[in-house]
Amino acid sequence: MLSVVMMAALAAGAQGDVWRDEIAWRGLEAHMSVAKDGRFTLTGPFGRRDIGAQRMHAETASPMFDGLFALAQDELTQDSVTAIRDGAFDNGQPIPCTCFETGAEWPYVWTRDLSYSIDLGLWKFDPQRSRNGLSFKLSDVRDPAQPQGRYVMQDTGSGGSWPISTDRVVWFLGAQHLLDDKAFAADVYKALNDTLAQDRQYAFDPGLGLYRGETSFLDWREQTYPAWTASNVVFIAQSFALSTNVLHYQALQLAVRLAKEHQDAAKAKHYEEQAAALKSAINARFWRADRGMYMSYIGGDGTPYDTYDLLGTALVITSGIAEGESARIALANYPTWQAGSPVIWPERSDQPIYHNRAIWPFVSAYALRAARAVNDPARIAHELRSIMRGVAMSGSNMENYELVTQATHVDDGKLSGPVVDSPRQLWSVAAYLDLVSEGVFGLAADGRIEPKLPTSLVPTLFGDRDSISLHGPERTITLRLPHKLRGNLLIADTIKQRGSETVVTLKAIDQPSLPLRTGAPLYAPISPDAPAIDKDNKGWRVEEDGKVVLYADGQRVGSIDGGTYIAQGAKPPCVSVTRVDEHGLESLHSPTVCGGEPVAIDDSWPRTWVAPATGRYRVWLRYENNHGPVNTGVTAAVKMLVMHCGNEAPQRVPIVMPHSVGEQSSSYGVVAAKAGATCRFELEQGFNMSDLSHFAHYTGGKGGSEGPLNDARVGDLIITPATGTP
Known part of the structure; x- marks a missing residue:
């Protein structure tokens, strides 16, 4: 049977390099060996890394897969601290906190880093430390003249923080997993009501039905927004981001659930209506039919921007906002490179490597979740291999990698990078832990076991074995291969409980799957300068140097060459322009200019x-x-x-x-x-x-x-x- 399994798996698309004890990449190699006592040794371009036996261990045919799981746990231990510090707080002095620090180069706690990390599974490894970190990011109001409340903090950021950046609601994405503690749950519910009310007051636009603010985590403005926002972030404060709106939707969904648990039917209905309206607005405003993708952000007047990000795309799928075919197509149309999936697309040719031209493992982990949600075996395998390769070749769960080489540094003159990087970055550690527990073994947040394993990974994980296991302190999950392996995706057939061991017998299905999008153009065109606009006896005339695409008052007018008139009646229009390259990609917009004398x-x-x-x-x-x-x-x-x-x-x-x-x-x-x-x-x-x-x-x-x-x-x-x- 096993030889048939191997042949079928290889025929289903497994690579010749099966990644059991080594990974080869661009002329370099990483090797993993395992001792009888459960210790691992990883060697590669970085040197040597000795990894001790851990409290949880994976038992597969791949020492590389198992050893990197041990490495992630080892680095989580290193990130587990009793004090944190940052130069901008308490003059850099240690602050007591039994919590997780953000990484080797970042010995502090940030709202979004911690919250995404906890949602990616850290709540299962150390729930108390997770709660402590989240509680550190809650605050009451110090000015007695202000309305009092309990609020999630938006960290320091663009233009002076909130409400330019409004993704602090990601806090609830992590907190939702830790509500078994009554005191913490009471804090969550109080903070949820107060924070949502405050965001509704200051960041919600009733006209478009969306929350304003910057893209979540993509907070280096010039990397992802038009270059002119480097010195003026008002556009960002006025705009709407996909990821941040999805996070508000998820917070509202949690508010519905908790209001019902508190037997407050009126409040639950209130939140339910807000969530439903927000879901509708997200689908109406961010979906770009000509691309088959969700835009990363749009202008304050609804102007579409031809730019996309992987985290927003993944979240809109995993949250259930994108449904059916639109979810499947949105992920399939998001481009990939051999090394992995970029966090933004298209890239910026005038910006260094950081968010630009980069792979971020924690975002890849969310893309893996999205691929599981739409049953896309090729994308599951692609994201899983990308995360594994990055750790193996660098010797640590790095924060980010360059897109094409997956290196931690590429020399490209003033565009060199990644500009900032860090070993054992917390959300990258969480990404690998989630890759194992949910990505391979199918352990969902609610305790259900729902494996969705591409048959292309059978040679790597099973080899000549008929089962693989994940051993934890209190539970073991074992996946068993079926007798026949015809199809491209392995899912659960039967699930049996044998004491503390859950045995899942798999079955292979043939899942229709769109191919990975490769060969997409890398860069978008550079944005043009702002157009000129004047009124004469014919109406409003817009002039620009050369061929551009004209937008007026949030709507695409069309291509112009040099100038055109806009029929807008007596009201002065507000216009911007973009450039289009030979691939049909549009640049980010020029600054907006408005006609008339206000x-x-x-x-x-x-x-x-x-x-x-x-x-x-x-x-x-x-x-x-x-x-x-x-x-x-x-x-x-x-x-x-x-x-x-x-x-x-x-x-x-x-x-x-x-x-x-x-x-x-x-x-x-x-x-x-x-x-x-x-x-x-x-x-x-x-x-x-x-x-x-x-x-x-x-x-x-x-x-x-x-x-x-x-x-x-x-x-x-x-x-x-x-x-x-x-």
Whole structure:
């Protein structure tokens, strides 16, 4: 039987290099040997790594697979600490915390790193340390004048942190696995209600039905956003990211579940309606039919961007937002290279290697989960091999690798990189642990065992064996091969419990699978400069140097060469342009420019304005916020602009003023007014991360140990007719 199994597996697409005790890659080799006492030795381009026996062990035909599992546990032990530190907190002094540090080069705890790591399975290895780390990222409010609550922290970041970056809700992705502790569960429910309410108030756009903010984890602006955001992140604050919206959807789903457990039917219904509406908006706004993919982000007016990221794609599938054929196609259309899948696509030819031109193992682990969700054996095998190869060739669970070589450094002049990297990076460690427990042995978060193993991996994992096992302190999972191996995917046939051992007999099925997308172009074109726009007796004329694609008010107008007129009636349009290459790929957009002369009101508050016509108006402020650099801090100025028009109900729009380089325009909101109405504007204090008690320990900039700071120098109030439809 075994020879037949081997022949069938090889015929199903197994590689000649079966990766049992060695992996060869680009002229280099890594070798794994195992001793009788369970110790492993890994040798490769990095040198030698001795790995002790661990409390959990995999028993397969591949010492490489088993040894790398031991290595991940060893590195998790190294990441398990009793104190953390960061130069921006408590002046770099140790902070007691029995928790996980982020990596060899990052001895601190960050919200997104920890939360993704826990969701990838660290909650199973050390639940108390996981809870401690998550609790460290919760905070109450230190300013008694502010509304009190329990909030998840957004770490220091773009333009002064939240609400430019809004992916702090990823915290709940990790916390959902640890609710068996009653005190922690009570904290989770309180923080969930308060954080969701605050994000709804300051980051939610009711017109598009989406949450504003930066892409999750892709927080080096120039790497993924237009180059001009390097010195002005207001566009990011105004835009909508796929990954961040999916995380809000998942937080809302958890809120539904917990509200029901608290027997609060009204609140559960409230969250259920919000989640359903958000799911619909994500599918309507981010799906790009001409690409068969979900866009990474869109502009504040809904302008589509021809850019994609693997984490957002994976999350939209694993969350259940993408369903059926759209989920299968979205993953199949996301490009791959031999070494793995890039975290963004297309790449930027003018940026160094980091998020750009890179593989990140934790993202590959989520792509592996997405591949399992859509039963794609080729993609499962591809992501699994990519994660294994990276660890084997580098000797550690590195944070990231260059895309083509999977090296930890490529010399490419000013584009060399990865610019930043770290051994035993926590979410990379978690990625390998998840690859073993769920990716191969099918152990789901709820305890179910649902293996989905490509037959192409049978020679690697089974060799001439008929079973493989995962041994834990309290449970063993054994997978047994079927007598016949005809098909491309192994799934559970029968599951039997024998004491502490769960024995799963597999069966092979032939799963329709789209081929991996290889040979995609690597780079997008460079963005063009902003167009010029003027009005003459023919209408609004847009001019650009050369051939570009024109967008107006969130909609694609089409290709132009030099210039064209836009028929927009009396309302001045807002336009941007892109370039298209020979492959049909579009660049990121130029800066947006708007026609017309907006009304500028500059006097003391409250400020008064008479509406010239009935309609919708865009409102924003000119401002300067010099309280920190564009790339970090916690002092984004956040206000609430309130408009009173006669007896009409007040209209409230959040205004975000990130750290700036000189004077610039804030984020905008949209209000409605009737012709001739006298409207009064007031500017109320909002909320930012410096208001949280936790940031009293922040010594790396303003708004920290010296007290909260939520302020900017405010200039003109700008009002212009709003164009397009929400």
